[in-house]
């Protein structure tokens with residue numbers, strides 16, 4: 001039985017009408033040196049316009065200027081792809097434009113990933129992560145994977161559109177402390193619940209902490225399905241993952257009563 005999807009992450013129409021061009025070169029990146037600020041705008045614009053052949057031309061100079069790989073991801077890359085999402089939502093962009101912008105993000109991440117992974121600390125645990133069945137979005141999941149790897153996790157990435165059974169096999173094989181589900185579509189959010197139910201039904205729930213993320217996911221949703229942690233971004237994911245394998249490992253997330261009631265309803 002699917003759960004009601006009542007994500008509280010609503011779009012505000014005023015925000016959606018606000019074109020990023022209005023704030024270009026005015027109120028953003030003001031704390032960065034002028035040369036960096038200009039390239040930040042260029043990179044952001046490159047992602048918005050989907051000029052993926054040129055993406056690397058912006059990444060390397062920024063890295064050479066001492067800008068960290070993490071700042072690139074959480075700064076101009078994030079604002080650029082967020083603007084693409086806004087335009088798509090407002091019917092200013094259609095799928096081909098979004099695909100070109102996604103290619104820019106992927107081209108940038110190819111350069112950035114080795115730099116992030118090189119920071120890898122000593123092994124702290126294992127995490128199995130995947131985009132949930134029916135969903136092909138993987139940019140955010142890939143960023144979370146690389147940040148977790150840099151933080152010392154051995155990451156088993158199951159890719160996109162991962163069936164619940166594949167998560168079960170991976171848990172049995174790799175014995176992770178953490179399992180992460182990514183979902184970007186309101187229509188696939190429910191597969192997080194379905195996958196969590198199968199993990200419970202297979203008797204594996206007590207062995208893993210479950211982290212959930214993706215644009216429509218919220219703390220309310222995480223509580224509703226009984227996940228242990230909701231993470232709005234990759235940095236939060238690293239903090240919460242460390243908490244899961246550290247002193248807070250006995251912390252049980254979600255609202256237990258709600259989860260028990262849901263499970264009872266399911267078995268009726």
Ligand code: B12
Pocket residue numbers: 081082084085086088089095098099101102129134135136137138139140141143144179180181182183184185186187211212213214215216230231232233234235237
């Ligand atoms: C790029 C993109 C695509 C690309 C994806 C390419 C790829 N390889 O990923 C393409 C073009 C393929 C695509 C396709 C579609 N898309 Co699309 N897409 C986007 C877009 C613009 C950006 C997503 C993104 O990469 N964001 C950047 C990353 C860094 O952010 P993120 O994913 O949120 O990840 C961060 C956090 O959420 C968190 N996180 C994410 N996952 C996880 C997992 C864990 C375990 C944790 C802890 C944390 C975590 O950490 C991440 C890093 O900080 C969004 C708009 C948006 N606002 O999200 C639409 C969006 C998600 N897409 C949408 C739609 C409708 C579609 C299509 C159905 C379009 C169509 N008609 O075919 C298809 C779906 C195909 C499918 N079956 O999946 C809608 C969904 C609407 C809804 N209510 O469900 C959105 C919201 C656009 C919109 N505004 O309407 N899309």
